[in-house]
Amino acid sequence: MIITSELLKLTWDNVFLDQNYFVVRNSLSKNSKTVHKPINADSYLAFRRLRQMHPNAKYVFYNPETCTHYKSFRKGFKLAVERSRIGDLRIHDLRHTFASILVQRGVPIYEVSTLLGHSDTRITQRYAHFSPKHLHDAVRVLPSFLG
Template sequence: MQARNRTANGDNEAGAGQTGTHAKRGKEPCSRRHERRDIIIFDLHTGLRQDELLSLQWGRVNLFNKTIIIQETKSGKPRTIPLLETALTILTEKAKVRNLKNDLVFLSIAMTKIDCHNLIRALNTAMGKAGIQDLHFHDLRHTFATRLAQRGYDIGKISMLLGHYNISMTQRYTHHNIESLRDGMQISEKSGYNLATVGENKDISNG
């Protein structure tokens, strides 16, 4: 009987192959990590709801006009989202390698719609490795709105981007941290208000 071939270190090739397979199981495919990263960054720059993002189709993407159309929305009204550089770059790169058999922008390894539960698990894994605790997918949308509000963006426009029924829904997202409030107060202080200037203000006469 012919002896089994062995590798240079004395292990048989079959065993070495099995060992290599097991060793690779612990590693996440590079394409999956990139897809997860793209999803997180894209949502931070568009504020989409989870299902809006996972259901986004190439037919609703206009790279020339730098916009995406969200057709199926919670409010029932389609909305158009402008794309800035970061989000546009992600879609431009994905368009180069898109799967022509599936119109979805973001796909699973099996080239199907990404399961929301799998996405949440992947997000938790990524955040855990980054040392970030208790972060939910909806927090990405929250962060998008809060950043705009802290930079003085009109709340009505933020509401339109988020697809809210009314502005009161948007106000939940636009809380300000203590430093942003401090910055606003410093503007008032630098204006040089004192008792004399207050007395000159006609509106103060009514108390």
């Protein structure tokens, strides 16, 4: 998961669809490190659609009105939230959801931390909310000592 400012400036020469990842160069990343970000099948399809929409664009999130990249996702995100009737939701909330889903599906906290770009797993633990059902599933793996 990356920060929106990193996505807004992402260029196609840093997207490697054939290998299912993209690169956030050190000059754009939050902690000044070059990071390789894997993409899943849904992300792959979204990237392909964006490429088909503007095949000659330099930027992935290309704004045809300004002939450069979008400066913010805020307006479009707000409209999408309103249309979906989800309620109060911020872009940053998606990071929490991303982390929670991964943890609940058994992805180790270190890997979730790496995907989020955190330097310490303690930061990630604040994002990774557990559902009561997930915690019940966790204790079911304990052996029975009653016979």
